[in-house]
Amino acid sequence: MKIQPPLRDLPEWNALETHAAVVRPLHLRELFARDPRRGERFAAEAAGVYLDYSKNRVTEETLRLLVALAEARGLRARIEAMFRGEAVNTTEQRAALHVALRAERGEKIAVDGAEVVGEVHAVLDRMAAFARRVRAGEWTGSTGRPVRRVLNIGIGGSDLGPAMAYRALRHYARRDLQFRFVSNVDGTDFTEAVRDLDPAETLCIVCSKTFTTLETMRNARSARAWVAGALGEDAVARHFVAVSTNAAEVKRFGIDEANMFGFWEWVGGRYSMESAIGLSTMIAIGPERFHELLGGSRAMDRHFRSAPFERNLPVLLGLLAVWYNNFFGAATQAVLPYDQYLERFPAYLQQLAMESNGKGVTHGGARVEIDTCPVYWGEPGTNGQHSFFQLLHQGTRMVPCDFIGFCRSLNPLGDQHDLLMANFFAQTEALAFGKTLEEVRAEGVPERLAPHKVFEGNRPSNTLLLDRLTPAALGALVALYEHSIFTQGVLWDINPFDQWGVELGKVLAGRIAPELEGTARPEHDSSTNALIRRYRERK
Numbered sequence: 445m446k447i448q449p450p451l452r453d454l455p456e457w458n459a460l461e462t463h464a465a466v467v468r469p470l471h472l473r474e475l476f477a478r479d480p481r482r483g484e485r486f487a488a489e490a491a492g493v494y495l496d497y498s499k500n501r502v503t504e505e506t507l508r509l510l511v512a513l514a515e516a517r518g519l520r521a522r523i524e525a526m527f528r529g530e531a532v533n534t535t536e537q538r539a540a541l542h543v544a545l546r547a548e549r550g551e552k553i554a555v556d557g558a559e560v561v562g563e564v565h566a567v568l569d570r571m572a573a574f575a576r577r578v579r580a581g582e583w584t585g586s587t588g589r590p591v592r593r594v595l596n597i598g599i600g601g602s603d604l605g606p607a608m609a610y611r612a613l614r615h616y617a618r619r620d621l622q623f624r625f626v627s628n629v630d631g632t633d634f635t636e637a638v639r640d641l642d643p644a645e646t647l648c649i650v651c652s653k654t655f656t657t658l659e660t661m662r663n664a665r666s667a668r669a670w671v672a673g674a675l676g677e678d679a680v681a682r683h684f685v686a687v688s689t690n691a692a693e694v695k696r697f698g699i700d701e702a703n704m705f706g707f708w709e710w711v712g713g714r715y716s717m718e719s720a721i722g723l724s725t726m727i728a729i730g731p732e733r734f735h736e737l738l739g740g741s742r743a744m745d746r747h748f749r750s751a752p753f754e755r756n757l758p759v760l761l762g763l764l765a766v767w768y769n770n771f772f773g774a775a776t777q778a779v780l781p782y783d784q785y786l787e788r789f790p791a792y793l794q795q796l797a798m799e800s801n802g803k804g805v806t807h808g809g810a811r812v813e814i815d816t817c818p819v820y821w822g823e824p825g826t827n828g829q830h831s832f833f834q835l836l837h838q839g840t841r842m843v844p845c846d847f848i849g850f851c852r853s854l855n856p857l858g859d860q861h862d863l864l865m866a867n868f869f870a871q872t873e874a875l876a877f878g879k880t881l882e883e884v885r886a887e888g889v890p891e892r893l894a895p896h897k898v899f900e901g902n903r904p905s906n907t908l909l910l911d912r913l914t915p916a917a918l919g920a921l922v923a924l925y926e927h928s929i930f931t932q933g934v935l936w937d938i939n940p941f942d943q944w945g946v947e948l949g950k951v952l953a954g955r956i957a958p959e960l961e962g963t964a965r966p967e968h969d970s971s972t973n974a975l976i977r978r979y980r981e982r983k
């Protein structure tokens with residue numbers, strides 16, 4: 445891969461810096477007043493997602509300059525490289541080919557000369573056959589009773605994606621099947637998850653790309669003891685399936701290879717929810733709807749690969765994120781779904797974004813001299829409005845927000861959806877336009893209180909409006925954010941597909957674990973030593 449110059453050395457970057465000084469003092473009130481059609485013109489649509497980005501602190505010139513920067517960084521070629529299965533994960537010399545997970549049967553994508561789409565569909569077909577048996581009550585446990593409870597054991601990408609998707613698509617899920625997700629090595633997670641479950645009707649899906657992750661293997665062993673304790677060791681074969689790339693470890697754990705669903709090195713954990721890691725999702729919603737999910741992602745993939753950057757949703761979201769991050773000093777990005785089913789979407793995005801772009805070194809190994817990934821966070825609306833929105837409206841920090849909403853509710857209840865959406869629209873309006881001191885005074889507010897009731901406005905947001913929360917809509921949203929994050933990574937010249945930053949803590953935990961049992965003097969810094977001693981005395 446070509447070594448990129450530091451961003452600050454690019455004329456396109458310098459042009460943006462000069463331009464930012466002009467845009468910063470502009471107020472969205474002014475930008476909207478200047479152009480009565482701004483709301484329609486600063487909008488784009490793809491894969492069922494309508495993006496209104498007019499309430500951003502940008503002009504047409506800003507977008508032109510951001511697109512020029514993307515071109516200078518070779519974004520088009522990087523997108524092609526990813527889609528063609530090149531080793532875009534440069535530190536691990538691997539492809540990052542989650543787009544192949546949703547390629548249509550018969551499409552041709554090769555990794556190191558080997559065609560992969562056929563294998564992807566072979567696994568999808570096996571998953572479908574299995575999911576159908578479970579859904580039909582034909583997959584029975586060791587006592588002959590059909591499996592009715594599914595316990596997904598995994599962590600990180602092997603948990604957040606499936607747990608988010610299960611909640612997001614609950615409307616489409618079989619209600620006679622129950623799903624639980626165990627991730628934390630804290631014994632409370634497992635204990636509470638199985639408290640009211642009967643092992644005889646429970647299927648454990650152990651999800652782990654590596655099948656060596658400490659938390660998952662510990663929870664999987666607890667699950668095996670729970671099943672074997674109630675039903676005997678022979679029951680394990682009927683009550684466990686595995687999703688992994690590591691057949692040898694799966695076998696060592698005692699899960700029959702026939703009950704293993706594979707995926708590939710070229711699928712990153714946080715990009716894996718549409719691989720076999722989505723087995724629980726498929727059991728919940730059925731194979732046909734799972735394919736609709738893939739179809740939604742595929743539509744967004746095709747758009748990302750082919751649409752001009754000016755109308756390309758993931759590119760626009762990515763460029764805007766860079767704009768606020770690097771030219772306005774915005775350290776965080778809020779994601780605010782106005783749909784209760786998307787309650788875990790922000791948590792899922794946290795891993796997707798921050799494990800991908802939380803990097804400080806370029807592909808070439810140089811220190812990145814500017815800020816990279818903002819902190820992603822959020823909660824569903826309207827709940828957030830009654831907790832942290834105060835800061836969004838009147839705090840001293842700029843927090844760019846993505847509002848995600850749907851025109852039609854899956855659970856119409858009187859006028860509640862209109863009320864929800866009234867709040868959705870109102871929040872973006874209030875953030876953008878605020879309320880001036882003059883307006884506050886005109887309301888007769890006493891002078892003493894007037895400054896407290898001013899809303900500066902000029903707080904940027906994107907509005908993502910979709911028709912309904914369908915599996916395809918979720919797939920499109922997932923791919924939208926995946927590719928927005930990729931776009932940001934390309935601009936910063938960092939590798940979004942490795943995660944070395946999680947290693948050190950794991951190694952140190954491995955060293956400390958035996959010290960918590962023993963009596964030997966812990967050999968760390970004075971803080972860690974004192975804490976370990978106190979813990980040992982009191983545990």
Ligand code: F6P
Nearest residue numbers: 600601602652653654657713946
């Ligand atoms: O520790 C981080 C991580 O490697 C994530 O990237 C990954 O999603 C998670 O752990 C789980 O890994 P695995 O699927 O191999 O158990």
